[in-house]
Amino acid sequence: xxxxxxxxxxxxxGLLEVGVFWISVRFLIPYxxxxxxxxxxxxxxxxxRKIADRQVDERSVLINQKAGMATFMVxxxxxxxxxxxxxxxxxGAPPLPHFPRPPDERPVGINESIKPFGDGPGIPNxxxxxxxxxxxxxxxxxxxxxxxxxxxxxxxxxxxxxxxxKYGEWESDEEQD
Amino acid sequence: xxxxxxxxxxMHDLTQDALAHELGVTRQTILAIEKGKYDxxxxxAFKIARYFNVSIEEVxxxxxxx
Numbered sequence: 001x002x003x004x005x006x007x008x009x010x011x012x013x014g015l016l017e018v019g020v021f022w023i024s025v026r027f028l029i030p031y032x033x034x035x036x037x038x039x040x041x042x043x044x045x046x047x048x049r050k051i052a053d054r055q056v057d058e059r060s061v062l063i064n065q066k067a068g069m070a071t072f073m074v075x076x077x078x079x080x081x082x083x084x085x086x087x088x089x090x091x092g093a094p095p096l097p098h099f100p101r102p103p104d105e106r107p108v109g110i111n112e113s114i115k116p117f118g119d120g121p122g123i124p125n126x127x128x129x130x131x132x133x134x135x136x137x138x139x140x141x142x143x144x145x146x147x148x149x150x151x152x153x154x155x156x157x158x159x160x161x162x163x164x165x166k167y168g169e170w171e172s173d174e175e176q177d
Numbered sequence: 178x179x180x181x182x183x184x185x186x187x188m189h190d191l192t193q194d195a196l197a198h199e200l201g202v203t204r205q206t207i208l209a210i211e212k213g214k215y216d217x218x219x220x221x222a223f224k225i226a227r228y229f230n231v232s233i234e235e236v237x238x239x240x241x242x243x
Contacts, residue, residue, distance in 0.1 A: 057202035058218050059209060168214025169205055 001050045007157045009047050013040045014150030022143060059167055067159035075152050082148060086141045180237045183211050185229045200224050 017040050024033040186196055197204040209215035226233040
């Protein structure tokens with residue numbers, strides 16, 4: 001197995017884990033994600049052991065460095081953008097001056113949205129207020145961020161291919177002809 | 178940067194794979210250097226020159242240099 005194949009496999013497994021995580025949350029099955037996560041790590045470990053082109057030299061190190069740095073830069077921008085969105089959802093967007101919101105449409109902050117029912121600690125109320133729209137949307141943003149984390153694997157592979165090509169990986173070669 | 182690795186390799190009847198093995202790099206690295214797609218580090222350049230028992234200027238040349 002080639003290294004790029006391993007990274008693609010890691011990305012696919014990661015995305016599947018995000019899907020399973022969603023199912024776990026949706027149907028309240030905590031053991032599902034726990035077991036699937038461990039199985040995923042084991043699968044990746046087995047795949048990692050099957051990597052054939054693990055020989056490292058200065059050119060492969062350069063390709064890895066360049067691909068890693070390019071992925072990091074893209075990742076930073078995307079993750080920053082999604083974090084901004086997450087903060088807006090979680091903390092509540094301030095109303096624009098020229099579009100004042102009616103008082104009953106005030107955005108609910110995250111601290112308010114997770115506050116339990118009742119007036120004090122002594123109240124025997126085991127139920128928690130169901131999450132409001134803001135909190136649910138924040139959770140969905142979490143899924144998006146998890147998915148982005150694993151999509152970065154594909155981006156990394158793309159950059160690895162780009163830089164490998166730049167540094168002569170698939171040049172015509174008389175020894176191979 | 179230009180180089181004459183292919184010439185020296187032919188003179189010593191060496192394949193890219195064999196030279197790569199001797200220098201501790203991958204065959205793709207030798208291929209990339211020969212094609213001018215990758216400039217080796219100073220250390221690897223010296224290793225190549227030393228392997229062929231010549232000076233580094235005989236293997237590598239910089240275009241425009243006197």
